[in-house]
Amino acid sequence: MLNLVLLPVLGIFLLLIIFSGIFIVKQQTSAIIERFGKFTSIRSSGLQLKVPLIDQVAGRINLKVQQLDVLVETKTKDNVFVKLKISVQFQVIKNNVYDAFYKLESPHDQITSYVFDVVRAEVPKMKLDDVFERKDDIAIAVNRELNEAMEDYGYDIIKTLVTDIDPDVQVKSAMNRINAAEREKVAAEYDAEADRIRIVAKARAEAESKRLQGQGIADQRREIARGLEESVDVLNNVGINSQEASALIVVTQHYDTLQAIGEETNSNLILLPNSPQAGSDMLNNMVASFTASNQIGEAMKEYNRKQASEKKKNGSDDDINE
Structure with a gap:
């Protein structure tokens, strides 16, 4: 009777032991297997087996590209305090999973330390305007230093970016005022040039109008003189001399x-x-x-x-x- 009770219990226990040796590793992940605390193997994604009760999954390593944002405050060459946001994209090298797991306890802290060191070495060499213009040079310097340091720990630095440069509030306000003044200066120059163009165009139009008006008056007087000459000729033909004809024309124009x-x-x-x-x-x-x-x-x-x-x-x- 006792055997009938123990057999199902033993069967269930054996099944639990067998199932404890089965585990799943997700895509872009590696599992570290240890036996009695000693490294045994690295398992990749999929259904995996281990020795029950003897082997254990010591940890899992993410093989995806990760991003770490580091905010660094430092001082420029012209004594302006500025905050830089450095974004570091990194990834565990698939063939160096062992180094990434066992050689480095906290990769984020290590990367942050190197970023601080490089930024605080590079930025004090530049003035504030140069920091904005040469932010790519800062990113390249950080990326180069991180690659040399983190490669020994099994990490590959994919990309380093300077995503934000934030000067002191007072400095930022002064920069905005300078920028606004410069834009107002340019706008005033454009307004003055537009006024000059309008004045020149108006003067040219008036000159052309006066020229055409003078030409019209000259033509008018020429035609009047020709008409008077013809009128005098007509009056001469009917027996009126030139002086009398002129007097008649003057009187006529007077009444007109x-x-x-x-x-x-x-x-x-x-x-x-x-x-x-x-x-x-x-x-x-x-x-x-x-x-x-x-x-x-x-x-x-x-x-x-x-x-x-x-x-x-x-x-x-x-x-x-x-």
Whole structure:
């Protein structure tokens, strides 16, 4: 009766022992097997077997690419405190799982120490502006130092990035003010250039307008003169002499001017003589002005001829005396 009770118990115990020797290793993971505390083997992903009660899984190593973010505070060459965020991407070398498990207790602390050492050696050599411009050089220096140090522990440094540079708050505010002032300066220069272009374009347009206006006035006066000439010729053909024809034309234009002024309701007050004698007086004044102008012109020509003759005579006398 006792045997009937013990047999199922022993069977269950044996099954538990057998199943304890079966274990699963996930993808991109390696398992470290120890026997009585001593390393035995490394098992890769899949269904694995070990000796029950003797072998044990001492640990598992992640073979995926991992990332560690390290925040380092240091001082630049121009005495500005700055915080740099360094992102280190690393991975356990598949063939060096033993070294990664047994040689290094805390890889994160080790990587952090090397990052601090390199950053605090490189950044103090640079000014703040150079830190922003040469952040790739800092990342390369950190990556090179980490690769040399961590390779002995079975780790491969995939990539090192400087993901953030954060200066002191006061320095950052000053930089923002400088940047804003520089942008305002550029904007003012563009506004001034735009104003200059508008002024030049307006001046050119006004000059062109005046030129065309002057050309139009000249053409208008030319056509008026031609029309007056034709009118005088027509009047001469019907027996009216040139002086009478001119007087008639002046009187006609005088009344045309009065009519044009009268039609403008918004015109200012202008007092003009409206008798027929006004046109005749205007013509006489014009003729007198032209006559006086011609007389002055002839007198000036005669004076210039006398002056030239005297200079020529004096020059001849000087030649004889010599």
